[in-house]
Amino acid sequence: MPISYQPPEIVQLHRILPSEPLLLMGAGPVPIPYAVARANSVVINHLGETMDQVIERVKIMGQYAFQTKSDKIMGVAGPSSAAMEMGIANLLWPGKRALVLVNGTFSRRMGEMARAVGAEVVELDAGEVAPVNAQTVKELLGKQKFDLLTMVQGETSCGVLNRELPDIMKVAKEHGILTLVDAVCTLSTMPMKMDEWNIDVVITGGQKGISTIPGVSMIAFSGDAWEAIQERKAPMSHWCLDARRAYRFWGEHEYHYTAPVPGILAMHEALRLICEETLEKRFERHEISSLGLQEGVEAMGLKLFVPKDYRLNAVVAIALPEGVESSKVRSYMAKTFSVEISGAFGLNIIRVGQMGEQCRSHNLFKTLYAMGMSFRYAGYPVNLSEGMASLEKRLAGDNDHYVP
Ligand SMILES: *Cc1c(COP(=O)(O)O)cnc(C)c1O
16 A cells, blocks of 8 residues: 655755754753763663662762752653643642742743643742842732742843842741742752752753753652642642652652653763762852853953842853844854854843853853954954953963863
8 A cells, every 4th residue: 555645855964963063052951071972872771770770879969969858859851841840730730829930031931830730820020130039029928828939040041140049938938838949050050959948849951050961850849849749639730740650750660651761861970970070169160160251251341231249150141232133143153163152032132151061161262262253243343352361360360270
């Protein structure tokens, strides 16, 4: 019997891919270490003994990265947004109320998800390029009742850091509210202390701070959050993201769905590298690298978008000067220097990531040089040598033992 349709015209993948992989210096995904890439090419039985060991190791190393003792820590097959949705869909249902603190695209997304599972949502918007104020949250919690508070630690879409996060968590606890924090760009790039700050759910993705492949994420639940999930009577609308089902795999090594084996092996390697480096050293590497970049950008004659007080280090937002087109700068950078950075969702900025493997001196020098040259190409004169000197000064100048 003849088949209905013929195969399409085929194109070999290497003809589509650039001959040199571009250096990914945008807001994610980020470059991955070789050990991670190698692990990502291996498939083993998802329910075998080796995998059982891998799962246990990922949980133990994950506890270190999340700074928690909770054993309700799991991988999620899916983007960071799936981990986010897992947290929200398990803790909210019709009749529940959520307070969603908004700084931009990702924090707002949690409100969309909360509404989608039937919860009543109140959004507290910090306004254009501003962090959430703990006092404002406190006043609102004094007037209204909520079951869950959600927020981002760092808002990647605009480069704002919610530095009052620990105070907000404290206020939420005083009111007996569960909390969910998106630490996608911040986990392992700056302090995030799940237990010490009393956070109930922390989510993170692979392709940002942790520096592994996109599409495999992690989530951790506190004892209180887990109790709320155990006591839930309302039906779960999500089957794959059902935390109780997922824990059959992550806690008891039983079948839930076929786990993304290579992605979990890659996560193992990325977490191992974090443990080997230690969080203290990793935070220092991120801070020095990001400050070097920020100082370099300013010394070149460009303006940073977010005031220093609440500027996120993990993603640096640069204001575009009048008349300079984002796409012109970015495409020249990619085409001429093989360096890719990000535009933005509706804001007149470009964004450079400082997460995981992006924070290496060779990547920083290459990126700053490429960016300076591309601004010149786009018709904006920058002082490139001042910029490069400034970066060098922060990375090595008065600190010659330090090599990020
Ligand atoms: C990138 C990002 C997300 C979304 O990640 P996906 O993997 O695209 O779902 C969510 N929150 C923050 C803070 C992010 O930076």
